[in-house]
Amino acid sequence: MYLTLIRHAWLQFSRAHYFGRSLGVKAIIAFMALIFLIYLYALGGSLPWLLLRFFPQKTAVDALFSLLLYIYAADLLTRYFAQKLPRQMIRAYLPLPLPRPKLARFILLRSWLSIYNLYLFALLLPFFVRTLYIPVSPQAFWLAMLCCFLLGGLNHAIVIWLKSWPGVAPRLILGGVLILAHVVPGALLFPQEYMQFSEALGQAFVNAHPLAFALPLLAIAALQWLSHKGLKRTFYDWAAEDARPARTAKGGMAGLLSRLPHYGHLWALEWKLITRNKRARSNFVQFPLMLPLLLYLLYAADRESVVGFTPLIMMFLGSYGLYHLQFAFSWESGFADFLATRKISTTAMIRARYYFYAAMAWAQFLLLMPFILWLNPGIISLAAGLVLFVTGPVFAMLLHTGVANSTRIDPNGRSFMNTEGVSGRLFITVILVFLSIVPVYVIAFLLPLPYLYGISLTTGGAGMAFVLGSRRWTRATALRFDRNKYHQLNKYRQSQW
Amino acid sequence: MVSIRITGLKKNYGEQTALHIDSLQIAPGSLTGIVGNNGAGKTTMFRLLLDLIRPEQGLAEIEGKAVKGSDHWKTFTGSYLDEGFLIGFLSPVEYFHFAARLHGISEKETEERLEAYAGFLGDEAGGSSKTIRQLSSGNKQKVGIVAALMIRPALLVLDEPFNYLDPSSQIMIRQMLQQINHNKGTTMLVSSHNLNYLTDICDRIVLLEKGKIVKDLTPPGDDLGEVEAYFRLQAGKPLP
Numbered sequence: 001m002y003l004t005l006i007r008h009a010w011l012q013f014s015r016a017h018y019f020g021r022s023l024g025v026k027a028i029i030a031f032m033a034l035i036f037l038i039y040l041y042a043l044g045g046s047l048p049w050l051l052l053r054f055f056p057q058k059t060a061v062d063a064l065f066s067l068l069l070y071i072y073a074a075d076l077l078t079r080y081f082a083q084k085l086p087r088q089m090i091r092a093y094l095p096l097p098l099p100r101p102k103l104a105r106f107i108l109l110r111s112w113l114s115i116y117n118l119y120l121f122a123l124l125l126p127f128f129v130r131t132l133y134i135p136v137s138p139q140a141f142w143l144a145m146l147c148c149f150l151l152g153g154l155n156h157a158i159v160i161w162l163k164s165w166p167g168v169a170p171r172l173i174l175g176g177v178l179i180l181a182h183v184v185p186g187a188l189l190f191p192q193e194y195m196q197f198s199e200a201l202g203q204a205f206v207n208a209h210p211l212a213f214a215l216p217l218l219a220i221a222a223l224q225w226l227s228h229k230g231l232k233r234t235f236y237d238w239a240a241e242d243a244r245p246a247r248t249a250k251g252g253m254a255g256l257l258s259r260l261p262h263y264g265h266l267w268a269l270e271w272k273l274i275t276r277n278k279r280a281r282s283n284f285v286q287f288p289l290m291l292p293l294l295l296y297l298l299y300a301a302d303r304e305s306v307v308g309f310t311p312l313i314m315m316f317l318g319s320y321g322l323y324h325l326q327f328a329f330s331w332e333s334g335f336a337d338f339l340a341t342r343k344i345s346t347t348a349m350i351r352a353r354y355y356f357y358a359a360m361a362w363a364q365f366l367l368l369m370p371f372i373l374w375l376n377p378g379i380i381s382l383a384a385g386l387v388l389f390v391t392g393p394v395f396a397m398l399l400h401t402g403v404a405n406s407t408r409i410d411p412n413g414r415s416f417m418n419t420e421g422v423s424g425r426l427f428i429t430v431i432l433v434f435l436s437i438v439p440v441y442v443i444a445f446l447l448p449l450p451y452l453y454g455i456s457l458t459t460g461g462a463g464m465a466f467v468l469g470s471r472r473w474t475r476a477t478a479l480r481f482d483r484n485k486y487h488q489l490n491k492y493r494q495s496q497w
Numbered sequence: 498m499v500s501i502r503i504t505g506l507k508k509n510y511g512e513q514t515a516l517h518i519d520s521l522q523i524a525p526g527s528l529t530g531i532v533g534n535n536g537a538g539k540t541t542m543f544r545l546l547l548d549l550i551r552p553e554q555g556l557a558e559i560e561g562k563a564v565k566g567s568d569h570w571k572t573f574t575g576s577y578l579d580e581g582f583l584i585g586f587l588s589p590v591e592y593f594h595f596a597a598r599l600h601g602i603s604e605k606e607t608e609e610r611l612e613a614y615a616g617f618l619g620d621e622a623g624g625s626s627k628t629i630r631q632l633s634s635g636n637k638q639k640v641g642i643v644a645a646l647m648i649r650p651a652l653l654v655l656d657e658p659f660n661y662l663d664p665s666s667q668i669m670i671r672q673m674l675q676q677i678n679h680n681k682g683t684t685m686l687v688s689s690h691n692l693n694y695l696t697d698i699c700d701r702i703v704l705l706e707k708g709k710i711v712k713d714l715t716p717p718g719d720d721l722g723e724v725e726a727y728f729r730l731q732a733g734k735p736l737p
Contacts, residue, residue, distance in 0.1 A: 276628060
């Protein structure tokens with residue numbers, strides 16, 4: 001039965017309409033992933049040398065162990081946002097005479113086949129080969145690898161347990177608590193003690209202390225058992241997903257927006273889209289969790305580190321719009337024919353969308369401004385410049401290139417590992433978004449100003465030019481969209497599920 | 498009242514010709530039924546008429562103006578072909594209001610107009626807090642049809658409006674179409690597999706086969722038995 005389910009998963013993957021699309025780009029992505037793994041492997045090989053530079057009083061192994069909890073805290077954070085429960089297609093099986101526990105077990109087993117359970121090995125394997133296998137003993141090496149497996153497995157079990165819970169709120173609260181449990185003592189309150197504990201934990205593993213293995217193992221088993229129980233309950237939710245009335249009450253934000261003149265009805269539509277579309281909503285509600293990280297980056301950024309931090313800061317300052325506009329014209333997959341047969345100006349639609357997400361980014365910035373002024377007042381001009389930059393050229397680029405994005409998938413319906421929506425155009429656009437800051441660095445470097453102010457000025461200037469010229473480029477984007485109308489509609493139609 | 502003219506309209510899907518109509522004129526205020534078996538080209542014809550796909554050659558005109566690349570017809574045309582016309586994440590009421598607003602109909606007026614369709618929509622499609630994507634196919638169909646009708650269009654294009662509907666709703670929609678056509682002079686193009694419903698209400702029946710018009714009948718002068726005989730012939734021998 002499990003084999004049949006695995007085969008079905010493969011068929012769903014390979015028969016998806018976008019499977020054969022952009023294979024070249026997917027090959028490039030796969031190649032880049034391979035390069036990334038090789039890079040991690042090389043980094044792992046040179047890690048002893050790097051660690052000894054920063055921690056000269058320790059051995060490389062002890063230095064790594066003192067950072068072990070930080071590494072796995074970052075891993076937990078990454079998994080929390082990125083790792084998915086492989087739940088697709090299960091709904092179709094629920095009415096069939098298949099035991100639910102078996103389905104739950106299948107989902108749990110399949111969830112272990114995840115890149116998140118592999119990537120850290122690429123980093124740590126060469127490190128432990130160099131520091132334990134050769135100079136100490138093969139036994140110490142295998143114990144260290146088991147330590148990595150158990151800590152990664154624990155993170156996996158935590159995230160899967162959280163994601164097998166019905167409802168978003170408990171997931172968000174529990175996830176937040178778990179992440180804070182690492183961040184508060186580790187980064188804010190007792191970093192020294194946290195590092196000492198981390199080091200002791202690593203040594204306990206290498207010294208084969210039974211408790212070091214038993215506790216995570218028991219925790220994993222307990223979490224998997226809880227996930228299995230939770231999943232069986234969650235199946236009912238999944239089965240009833242379409243029958244459950246959504247919150248469509250009048251008033252609220254959508255009501256407020258729809259009362260606004262001119263673009264009001266389109267803004268209300270956009271608001272309903274991001275709050276009711278499954279995928280959009282889950283990203284939208286999770287976005288605020290990233291804001292403490294943004295504040296931390298702004299706090300930590302100084303003259304030296306700002307260049308490295310800027311793309312990351314820019315990503316967060318763009319707010320939810322930076323993610324949403326990557327799929328700029330995909331969200332309408334389900335009602336493209338409706339739009340095409342109504343008297344709606346494409347320019348108005350694109351402008352409404354642009355103003356909506358630009359306003360969201362600015363509202364976020366204004367809300368964060370008191371915190372930024374408190375934490376690192378010197379960075380405020382750069383932050384303002386970057387908001388202008390994101391809401392200017394970056395949003396313009398996403399909207400303009402989005403017209404030619406060759407996939408029009410329903411972002412709700414996606415298939416595991418199909419990198420849906422990642423057309424060549426989108427792939428290049430996302431890379432360009434991050435590279436767009438490079439010319440700004442160069443110009444800032446040439447200006448007779450302190451570097452930080454130079455970047456603020458250039459990002460702000462470029463941003464302002466695009467914000468002020470938005471009527472012009474939105475019209476150009478709309479014209480481009482209209483010129484490709486039939487191609488667009490065809491893409492939408494192909495993407496129907 | 499709105500007229501339609503189709504001239505040399507051709508649409509291919511790969512090697513296959515989905516539609517090839519040399520000439521077709523739809524008179525203002527007429528109720529024309531388009532019939533044909535699956536793949537006959539009914540939906541393709543409607544998609545071309547609504548400028549949703551591009552023809553290889555030819556012209557579809559509404560009110561004397563080509564629809565291709567034009568918007569003029571949208572203000573007076575109500576249409577529903579399939580679920581692609583529905584906005585899944587809106588509730589039906591929100592959808593109606595959104596569609597109405599695009600046609601410049603006030604909220605109050607929309608409410609009033611919707612009241613007339615309350616019986617047809619029923620509780621689930623008319624008043625529940627479900628979003629459209631959560632509705633059954635029948636209720637989705639009702640929502641799409643009402644959204645097309647409530648704007649009081651001068652031209653109405655409906656593809657298989659009787660599909661998924663319960664028998665009472667099928668009778669209701671038949672009566673509504675007849676009434677609107679009669680009272681308001683709305684030009685209507687309706688396709689259906691249900692020959693009986695169409696022959697009852699339409700003043701013209703166009704039969705498509707493999708993208709071409711094979712019969713064009715105007716009852717009561719023409720004998721609709723011909724159409725029935727055609728389908729019987731197409732059915733061939735009954736399966737064992």
